[in-house]
Amino acid sequence: MIRSFFSGLRVRLVVLVLVAVLPAFGLIVWTGIDQRREERASAEKDALRIAQLTASQEGQSVESARQLLAGLTHVPQVTNSDPAACHTFLADLMTGNEQYTGIGVVAVDGTVVCSSLPLTSPINVGLPYFQQVLRTREFAVGGYLSPSETLSGKPLIPFGYPVLSEDGEVQAVLAAGLSLAWFNDAPDLPIGAVLTVIDRNGVILAGYPEPEDWVGKALPAGSLREAILAGGPGTAQASGVDGVERLYAFVPLTGTPEPSAFVAVGFSTSAVFAAANGTLTRNLAGLGVVALLALAAALFGGQAFLLRRVRALAAAAERLRAGQLNARSGLPHDQGELGQLARGFDAMARAIEQREADHRRDEEALRESEERTRKIIEAAYEAFISIDGDGVITEWNARAEAIFGWNRSEARGKLLADTIIPQEDREAHLRGLKRFLETGDGPILHKRMELTALHRDGHLIPVGLAIWPVRSGSTWSFSAVVEDISERKRVEEQLARRAEELAHSNAELESFTYSISHDLKEPLRTLEAFSQFLLEDYADKLDHQGRDYLVRISNGSARLKQMIEELLTLSRLGQRPEETNRVSVSRVVANVAASLQATVEGRGAAIEVEDGLPDILGDRTRVEQIFGNLITNGLKFNKSTEPTVHIGLWEMADDMAVFYVRDNGIGIEPQYHQQMFGVFQRLHRREEYGGSGAGLAIVKRATEALGGQVWLESEPGAGATFFVSLPLWAKAEARVLQEVA
Amino acid sequence: MSGNGDRFRPIRVLLVEDNPDDVAITERAFDKSAVVSRLIVARDGQEVLDLLASDEPRPDLVLLDMKLPKLSGLEVLAKIRRDEELSTIPVIMLTASNRPQDVLASYRLGANSYIQKPVVFERLTRALEVLGQYWFDVATLPCST
Numbered sequence: 001m002i003r004s005f006f007s008g009l010r011v012r013l014v015v016l017v018l019v020a021v022l023p024a025f026g027l028i029v030w031t032g033i034d035q036r037r038e039e040r041a042s043a044e045k046d047a048l049r050i051a052q053l054t055a056s057q058e059g060q061s062v063e064s065a066r067q068l069l070a071g072l073t074h075v076p077q078v079t080n081s082d083p084a085a086c087h088t089f090l091a092d093l094m095t096g097n098e099q100y101t102g103i104g105v106v107a108v109d110g111t112v113v114c115s116s117l118p119l120t121s122p123i124n125v126g127l128p129y130f131q132q133v134l135r136t137r138e139f140a141v142g143g144y145l146s147p148s149e150t151l152s153g154k155p156l157i158p159f160g161y162p163v164l165s166e167d168g169e170v171q172a173v174l175a176a177g178l179s180l181a182w183f184n185d186a187p188d189l190p191i192g193a194v195l196t197v198i199d200r201n202g203v204i205l206a207g208y209p210e211p212e213d214w215v216g217k218a219l220p221a222g223s224l225r226e227a228i229l230a231g232g233p234g235t236a237q238a239s240g241v242d243g244v245e246r247l248y249a250f251v252p253l254t255g256t257p258e259p260s261a262f263v264a265v266g267f268s269t270s271a272v273f274a275a276a277n278g279t280l281t282r283n284l285a286g287l288g289v290v291a292l293l294a295l296a297a298a299l300f301g302g303q304a305f306l307l308r309r310v311r312a313l314a315a316a317a318e319r320l321r322a323g324q325l326n327a328r329s330g331l332p333h334d335q336g337e338l339g340q341l342a343r344g345f346d347a348m349a350r351a352i353e354q355r356e357a358d359h360r361r362d363e364e365a366l367r368e369s370e371e372r373t374r375k376i377i378e379a380a381y382e383a384f385i386s387i388d389g390d391g392v393i394t395e396w397n398a399r400a401e402a403i404f405g406w407n408r409s410e411a412r413g414k415l416l417a418d419t420i421i422p423q424e425d426r427e428a429h430l431r432g433l434k435r436f437l438e439t440g441d442g443p444i445l446h447k448r449m450e451l452t453a454l455h456r457d458g459h460l461i462p463v464g465l466a467i468w469p470v471r472s473g474s475t476w477s478f479s480a481v482v483e484d485i486s487e488r489k490r491v492e493e494q495l496a497r498r499a500e501e502l503a504h505s506n507a508e509l510e511s512f513t514y515s516i517s518h519d520l521k522e523p524l525r526t527l528e529a530f531s532q533f534l535l536e537d538y539a540d541k542l543d544h545q546g547r548d549y550l551v552r553i554s555n556g557s558a559r560l561k562q563m564i565e566e567l568l569t570l571s572r573l574g575q576r577p578e579e580t581n582r583v584s585v586s587r588v589v590a591n592v593a594a595s596l597q598a599t600v601e602g603r604g605a606a607i608e609v610e611d612g613l614p615d616i617l618g619d620r621t622r623v624e625q626i627f628g629n630l631i632t633n634g635l636k637f638n639k640s641t642e643p644t645v646h647i648g649l650w651e652m653a654d655d656m657a658v659f660y661v662r663d664n665g666i667g668i669e670p671q672y673h674q675q676m677f678g679v680f681q682r683l684h685r686r687e688e689y690g691g692s693g694a695g696l697a698i699v700k701r702a703t704e705a706l707g708g709q710v711w712l713e714s715e716p717g718a719g720a721t722f723f724v725s726l727p728l729w730a731k732a733e734a735r736v737l738q739e740v741a
Numbered sequence: 742m743s744g745n746g747d748r749f750r751p752i753r754v755l756l757v758e759d760n761p762d763d764v765a766i767t768e769r770a771f772d773k774s775a776v777v778s779r780l781i782v783a784r785d786g787q788e789v790l791d792l793l794a795s796d797e798p799r800p801d802l803v804l805l806d807m808k809l810p811k812l813s814g815l816e817v818l819a820k821i822r823r824d825e826e827l828s829t830i831p832v833i834m835l836t837a838s839n840r841p842q843d844v845l846a847s848y849r850l851g852a853n854s855y856i857q858k859p860v861v862f863e864r865l866t867r868a869l870e871v872l873g874q875y876w877f878d879v880a881t882l883p884c885s886t
Contacts (some may be wrong), residue, residue: 518838525859529859533766
């Protein structure tokens with residue numbers, strides 16, 4: 001409560017003002033106290049001075065009394081024993097003299113001989129002053145006597161002076177009483193001051209002003225009385241008998257042999273402190289005005305300069321909190337702290353507004369993106385299906401409706417297991433779902449699968465699908481893209497059937513070719529064998545012509561046999577190889593060159609092979625056929641004195657290496673380049689160049705079986721260059737490794 | 742010939758061949774050779790099995806064509822090699838081609854040699870030389886008692 005009270009800005013300002021005024025207040029009070037102290041000291045000093053002055057006046061009075069008495073002892077009227085004359089004299093003497101209460105001659109026994117006063121009763125000879133006079137025969141002063149102790153009923157100081165006889169004996173005592181009434185006049189006292197004389201019992205002997213009210217009464221017991229009776233001189237602040245607070249200074253009266261009365265001078269404190277109090281009051285009043293003005297300034301200034309701005313800021317903050325993002329403080333951004341605060345606040349508000357705008361824009365973009373995604377999903381050619389962790393369908397797009405026959409509103413909320421999963425797979429589906437949620441193990445997730453799904457009408461549909469889990473917080477859902485692959489399956493089956501048929505017909509063809517050639521070779525063998533036997537066994541029975549015919553039959557059958565063999569080779573090499581391996585072209589070419597060594601040496605020919613031919617992917621038989629035929633042809637169709645065949649690498653492009661086989665042979669006219677590769681195509685008479693004419697056909701079929709191509713560049717007389725492209729082994733290996741990875 | 746007695750009886754050669762031309766060619770090759778032989782001809786796979794199962798004396802050598810009606814030559818070879826009685830009879834396969842897979846199949850099933858047809862003198866002689874080694878190493882020489 002207090003904290004909240006002090007948390008108010010205005011309250012704090014007020015407190016600050018008060019704190020600021022406090023030292024001034026302290027200073028004023030301190031100054032006031034100081035001034036009072038000074039004034040008190042001054043007053044005490046004055047009072048003491050007056051008291052001492054009064055006391056000393058009393059002392060002078062005693063002295064003058066002594067002189068008076070000493071003088072009177074020499075007055076005959078006094079020393080004569082004529083009481084009447086004495087009385088008259090003394091009465092005259094005392095007339096108008098109020099300083100003494102009375103004066104008289106007292107016999108040693110106390111009898112009053114004569115007196116200024118009409119006294120009849122003897123005086124108390126037991127009083128000390130009287131005895132002292134008798135004993136010392138000197139002037140003696142008695143203690144103050146209170147009114148009850150005197151014959152006159154007035155307070156007085158008694159004196160005695162011996163009247164000595166001629167022989168020096170005390171004849172009588174001249175006694176006088178010094179009146180204390182003169183104190184009552186106190187002519188030197190400042191206005192407002194009081195003077196009191198008390199005896200050692202505290203009884204007021206005299207006083208000013210209004211002595212008649214107080215004389216004879218005892219000073220009330222209290223600090224003042226104690227302090228005075230302690231002896232003095234001293235000062236004290238106390239209430240007087242009239243109850244007025246005063247500063248008193250007191251001294252013992254010195255006229256008497258021992259302190260028996262005291263004079264106290266009192267200044268009313270209100271008078272003493274009047275100036276100081278006045279100053280203090282004035283200063284405090286001034287300070288109060290200043291403080292009030294400061295408070296007013298703090299309150300109004302705080303209102304004008306602080307509160308208004310702070311409240312504006314608070315209001316803007318509240319508006320901002322309430323969602324009004326364009327709220328600004330509306331305050332000037334000056335250099336002051338509040339200006340900086342306002343600038344900071346406005347900048348913050350602007351930043352928040354900007355961020356909110358960005359956020360809203362992002363949300364809008366996200367919403368649009370979601371909308372777009374939804375549209376894409378809706379329009380997708382594939383079915384999009386989502387299920388939650390319990391297997392309940394949550395998403396079902398148009399394509400899913402078309403494929404499975406359930407419309408969206410029917411499908412959503414149903415178990416996937418109750419809709420498109422065939423009866424026999426349902427348990428496995430639920431088990432798999434459970435296992436994934438428990439262990440995170442989902443072997444069928446994140447990959448494409450082909451399964452059989454159930455249409456609403458009960459028929460089974462082959463589908464391709466990929467399922468992926470989506471985590472949202474602590475729950476999982478699963479989405480799948482499902483494709484109806486019925487048509488593709490049908491096409492695939494058709495293709496597979498065709499491929500099978502094709503393979504079958506290829507096999508049939510090979511078998512056909514094989515059996516044809518085999519069967520063809522059988523009669524040929526007979527022909528060959530028996531013409532040979534005829535030649536061997538009956539040569540002597542045939543003439544030259546007959547033998548020539550037989551030789552022709554034999555040659556023809558041999559050529560037929562070669563053609564059949566080459567047809568067999570062609571049919572074998574035209575198939576794709578059963579398996580392909582890394583084949584070193586360098587080694588194959590080296591082997592071919594070695595097998596042709598006899599021919600090379602016989603004709604002074606050369607086979608040049610580049611180093612570092614790359615390995616290819618194929619099978620050895622086909623690669624041997626390709627390079628064997630090309631090199632053999634290069635040497636065969638060659639009239640050069642130094643037939644040369646050069647084998648090298650032309651280029652490597654993509655996955656293929658292009659090899660070339662260049663000869664310096666007879667060359668081929670461009671118009672024949674295409675038909676060169678036909679089976680049993682010959683450009684030259686058999687007599688000119690041997691061979692069946694199947695070599696290039698075998699090269700072409702073998703190259704194509706390995707996935708390559710063959711072509712040539714040639715001009716008649718300028719030799720020929722054959723190009724063969726074959727798959728690079730390194731590239732194929734890299735691809736396989738990549739697939740494996 | 743008979744004067745030579747059993748010691749010099751002609752070796753019994755069982756030729757399994759359905760083509761009469763090839764039978765004639767093979768007979769000529771044996772005629773040309775120094776081997777004194779008696780050629781028995783079977784025309785198909787079943788016939789040769791029946792013949793081998795009969796009381797006829799066991800042949801010293803079988804020339805078996807791979808391509809035969811009914812049972813193929815390789816099937817016949819397999820049956821011979823599985824038969825305890827017949828398993829040691831030397832068998833030379835006759836093939837129309839020298840396709841590597843045919844040759845390999847022959848040896849795998851236990852052929853002693855093979856001859857690419859036509860069975861002319863030189864080829865027969867080379868095959869018999871190979872067989873001579875076999876006879877020395879494994880089997881009883883047919884000319885010994």
